[in-house]
Amino acid sequence: MTLAINEPNHPLTKLSRLASPEELREINVAFSLVRKQKEADRYYRAKSLSLSESLGTWLKQQILREIRALQVEESDGTRRFAVGEYHLEVQKHERLARLTLDETIGIPYERKKRLLQALAHPDSLLETTDTEFQVVQLEFDGHRLHFFFYRKPKQSASRKKWAVGSSNELTEASEELIELGGKIEFVMIENELYISRLQSFEYVFDYRDHIVQARDRNLDTLTDMPFFAIGEADKERFKHDCTAFFHTRTVAQMGEKQMDALEQNFKDRCSELRMIRNNIPASADREQQYRQAYAPLWELYDFLDLEKELVIYPEGSRPTVLLRFFGNKIVQSFLTKEFGLTDSIENAEQRADMGV
Numbered sequence: 001m002t003l004a005i006n007e008p009n010h011p012l013t014k015l016s017r018l019a020s021p022e023e024l025r026e027i028n029v030a031f032s033l034v035r036k037q038k039e040a041d042r043y044y045r046a047k048s049l050s051l052s053e054s055l056g057t058w059l060k061q062q063i064l065r066e067i068r069a070l071q072v073e074e075s076d077g078t079r080r081f082a083v084g085e086y087h088l089e090v091q092k093h094e095r096l097a098r099l100t101l102d103e104t105i106g107i108p109y110e111r112k113k114r115l116l117q118a119l120a121h122p123d124s125l126l127e128t129t130d131t132e133f134q135v136v137q138l139e140f141d142g143h144r145l146h147f148f149f150y151r152k153p154k155q156s157a158s159r160k161k162w163a164v165g166s167s168n169e170l171t172e173a174s175e176e177l178i179e180l181g182g183k184i185e186f187v188m189i190e191n192e193l194y195i196s197r198l199q200s201f202e203y204v205f206d207y208r209d210h211i212v213q214a215r216d217r218n219l220d221t222l223t224d225m226p227f228f229a230i231g232e233a234d235k236e237r238f239k240h241d242c243t244a245f246f247h248t249r250t251v252a253q254m255g256e257k258q259m260d261a262l263e264q265n266f267k268d269r270c271s272e273l274r275m276i277r278n279n280i281p282a283s284a285d286r287e288q289q290y291r292q293a294y295a296p297l298w299e300l301y302d303f304l305d306l307e308k309e310l311v312i313y314p315e316g317s318r319p320t321v322l323l324r325f326f327g328n329k330i331v332q333s334f335l336t337k338e339f340g341l342t343d344s345i346e347n348a349e350q351r352a353d354m355g356v
Contacts, residue, residue, distance in 0.1 A: 005098075006080045011143040011189060016067045016079065024064075028139040029056050032119055033131035033153070033178070036204065043114040047131060048122035055180070062181040063136060063147055070096060070184065070196060086195065088211060088249040097195040101188075107210040112188070115204075119146075128153050128176045133204060146188040150200040153178050214252035215242070221259055222251075222326065227266045227310050234313045241319045250323050262326055269325075270309040273300065293338045296330050 003010040018024060033047045051059065071079040086099035099105075101112045119135060134149040153176040185200040186193055195201045202208065219242055222228060223235045242251050276294055281287050291298065299321045305312050311322065324330055329342045 005083055005096075005194065011141055011145060012067060012081070012187065012194070014141060015064060015138075015145075016071060018064060024057065024060055026140075027060055029060050030137040030139075031059070031180075032122065032135045032137070033126075033128060034115070034118065034133050034135055035126060035131045036133075036206070038206070042118070043111065044118035045123045045126045046118040046121075046135070047124070047126040047128060048119075049178075059136065059180055060138070063138065063184070066147075066182075066184045070194075081194070083194065086193075088253040097198065099193040099195065099201075100191055101193055102191050105210070107213060108205050108207060111205045112191075128178070133200070134178075134180075143189060147184050148186050148188070148200065148204060149182060150185055150197075150203065151179055151182070211248060211252045215248050218251050218254045218259070222254075222262075225263050225266075227263075229310055230313060238313045238319060238322075241317075242323070247319055247323060250327050254327060258328060261328075267309050270304060270306050273297065273304065274306045277301065277306075293336075296324070296339050296341050300325060 005012055007013065029051065031049050031051055033049065035045045035047075037043065037045060068079065070081060072082050073079050082095045083098050084095050086097040099108075101109050103109055119137070132150070132152055134151055136147040136149070138145045138147070183196065185197040186195040186204075193201065219239050223239065228235065241247070276297060279290075281290050302314065303312055303317070303322050303325075304310070313319075313322070324341060330339060331342055332339050
């Protein structure tokens with residue numbers, strides 16, 4: 001889709017502005033329960049359920065309310081979507097993450113095609129109790145929008161029972177109870193995804209497969225660069241250490257431009273690090289201030305042979321320091337000229353997202 005999400009004619013923005021019952025009646029709604037099963041021929045199975053007229057109307061109204069809840073209010077009273085590009089390591093608080101699912105992305109694009117195929121060809125034999133998430137499809141203004149909710153059917157168990165009240169009497173629910181509504185977890189419009197909850201999106205699309213593939217590709221690219229001229233055993237140990245969960249997303253997030261910049265600028269950064277080390281003041285007081293200004297850089301000296309301008313990876317090391325360097329996470333403050341880490345900003349935002 002070529003329209004930006006906050007443009008007046010974008011379907012999500014148009015939906016957020018609907019008000020009259022007549023406009024609502026023009027929207028077609030379909031409801032499906034979906035199971036992910038990872039089989040080669042049928043990665044997803046979907047069960048289509050019809051909705052009563054009153055329930056369909058309520059669900060459309062609820063979707064519209066939740067679309068508006070995804071927006072933020074500006075100082076002038078207008079509402080808009082706050083959107084940033086999807087990032088493997090952090091999601092900005094109160095911001096939708098945008099991801100384009102086209103042929104260039106690989107695995108997730110194939111998953112999208114299989115999911116849409118399952119929705120287009122529902123399986124009546126699929127048990128409701130075996131499903132894992134819901135998809136509400138709205139046809140509006142010539143567009144097909146898919147709203148995703150990670151929610152399983154409610155089932156009675158040995159220690160809990162679901163009951164239905166009628167004429168002052170409770171009776172055991174004989175069918176599965178399906179909960180509708182709630183917060184939208186992500187929306188798919190053609191090749192665009194707008195994600196409110198990253199965990200749900202990554203589960204539905206098994207996005208970790210894509211992350212691992214990107215990580216391995218980037219590790220091969222990194223260790224093939226001229227400055228990584230270390231022994232094969234050390235290279236393999238570095239690669240293995242980078243497969244830890246904490247480091248996987250950092251490596252996978254590195255893009256082609258970042259890799260090119262690293263290869264082109266590595267020698268210049270080595271030269272700058274030599275200069276910083278050679279200019280340590282003789283005075284103890286000034287030396288302390290000097291070291292503080294360059295604090296995140298001192299750890300790098302253990303991982304770089306500055307004379308040969310090569311990476312080294314000592315036995316027993318962790319890749320954290322090198323990945324901060326490769327991942328462009330060492331930044332300089334314009335105000336104080338001191339160096340810091342972007343990790344501190346991202347971790348704070350992650351804690352905010354998790355409510356801790």
